[in-house]
Amino acid sequence: MTRSGAGSSIKAVAALAGVSIATVSRVVNGVANKASAETTARVRSAVAALDYRPASAGRALRQRTSRLVAVLAANLANPAMAAIAASAEIALRKRGLVMVLCDTHDRPALQDEYLKEMQAQQARAIVLLAAVESPMLAAMRGGPTPIVFVNRRDPAGSAGLHVGIDNAAAGREVAVHCLDAGARTIAIIHGSLASSATSERVRAVREALAARGVPHASVVVETAEDDDHLAIGYRSAKRLLERSSPVDAVICTSDLIAFGAHRRYVEDGGAPPRLVGFDDSPLNDWIAPWLTSVRIPYENYGEAIVSLLAADDRAPAARIVPYRLMVRDGPSRNRGR
Amino acid sequence: MTRSGAGSSIKAVAALAGVSIATVSRVVNGVANKASAETTARVRSAVAALDYRPASAGRALRQRTSRLVAVLAANLANPAMAAIAASAEIALRKRGLVMVLCDTHDRPALQDEYLKEMQAQQARAIVLLAAVESPMLAAMRGGPTPIVFVNRRDPAGSAGLHVGIDNAAAGREVAVHCLDAGARTIAIIHGSLASSATSERVRAVREALAARGVPHASVVVETAEDDDHLAIGYRSAKRLLERSSPVDAVICTSDLIAFGAHRRYVEDGGAPPRLVGFDDSPLNDWIAPWLTSVRIPYENYGEAIVSLLAADDRAPAARIVPYRLMVRDGPSRNRGR
DNA sequence: GTGAAAGCGCTAACAT
């Protein structure tokens, strides 16, 4: 019989197939060499007839783990994070896992609340898109639930599972690009340095500039106290505009920061300097043809995350994916000249 | 005792508090008048000491429903959908519910797969951000699981739960705005008319123009066969540019379509016509100062959705939220003049 | 190759 609106139970399938529920379970879960071909066929057709799917609650209760994988993102409004989430969801689904997506707003307390909730859900794994350090994270680190750190490494510096790009190399490439394009005075606008991605990028840019003979002192480094990258970019650009000497290029540690800076420059009415960002969501081609950006293949992150989870390797591992500098010099910049 | 990494069980709490598990359950679930103040306190402190959270699997098994609410979005790369998801997640969390977010890519087959999965998860409710018609949806309609249709109404036309704006009124306002701004030749670019939101907007624009004396025949209506709104906008704008007479204003049924059209116009090098869209994600202020758009308060959608779910009213209901036309005439347009 | 049965953690009906 069919339960009200909730599919059929294993009992119904067993009854229809004329076998025990244990056999149904084995067939459904593909336990090898445990059922005759004939029985298997009968069970399968009963499953199809009743459109049976094992209730996840029963399964989770018994197995002490669910098919849920938590993805905790620092900011869903960031198209880059949304892209990672979308990619993760596809990859997880391919393995029969279900993504639970939460927005931590980059706040430790909220991250902790979600971590607790996911523990109650017996989540199979936790994926942190830009983690912050928090008590619960500390408690779960080293526990049985795998934790994958995406973009930002483990803030506590553990050599845990990680998916990201080589930020140092990317930072160097961006710096060299600006110099090669003729920029003499270069500014950096960055978000919180608590993020490993940010600090690695800033350090690499500065070192590369120094190596090319640009004195450290001539590089303007700006930031602003704000969780919102758009606001950081806007306010930092404002301060750059207040300086006596203008800058030729502004390197931003994220595209959102670059968006914020760009807005300020456009409001100013003058020609915006060369702007470079990191992330490069597909939307950039459409709405930000003026933004050169380090394209990070977020559409592949899902597979990278899942492969890290699948590796039963107890050894800590990382997936460093290739990036590519997308040079854009579209209308908005040209027109200003 | 603490289970490996998965929090503590109700048994552990009962043992520590020196009561039965039933009492713990009652206290945790706040069953009124069922425990003395002293017992309640003892249980609470045991809960705190062990950091206990009821395992959702046990609860779901017993109650035949989980605390999961599925949100099936047609396209997570659309900032508007991401905004709704973020808002829904906050509102659900406030009621102790957990959001499961999936990207259906606007494909019936994928939507069905998720619907089945969510049935297996015994989801408390289903929220469809831009639903398409599909067999499983038809099967679940009228079932015990509440389904909320966001933006697009139920494609089968049922008067089910719905959250959205008054698309007809918004369409009229947009049309009048264009005329008042001096536009004489107006084009409409729209996505699939299977979406109630789209068809209502297009119809209202045309009717409003007709009412103001603009002959139906002079309104250029464009679309393109594509799931991707950006591509629809781009390709439709291309065709508009191929016409002998240019248009003064282009009304797009979504911001993404407007982004696509804008790109094409910018590539063309000429002055883009007045562009109007729908959605107006917060990002627009930063990256699309040229886009006038119907601002839909997606940040409030979460509460609207949850309130619809809470209303045990068996009568079908809808939450029509207020919109606001955001008139923008930023740099990109001015500069082109 | 198959079935019987235990038990995962929890809630709710029923006893006391």
Added chain:
DNA sequence: ATGTTAGCGCTTTCAC
């Protein structure tokens, strides 16, 4: 006010 107990749907020994 509190405890006892049945049982939700499933997987997994253990018999046969």
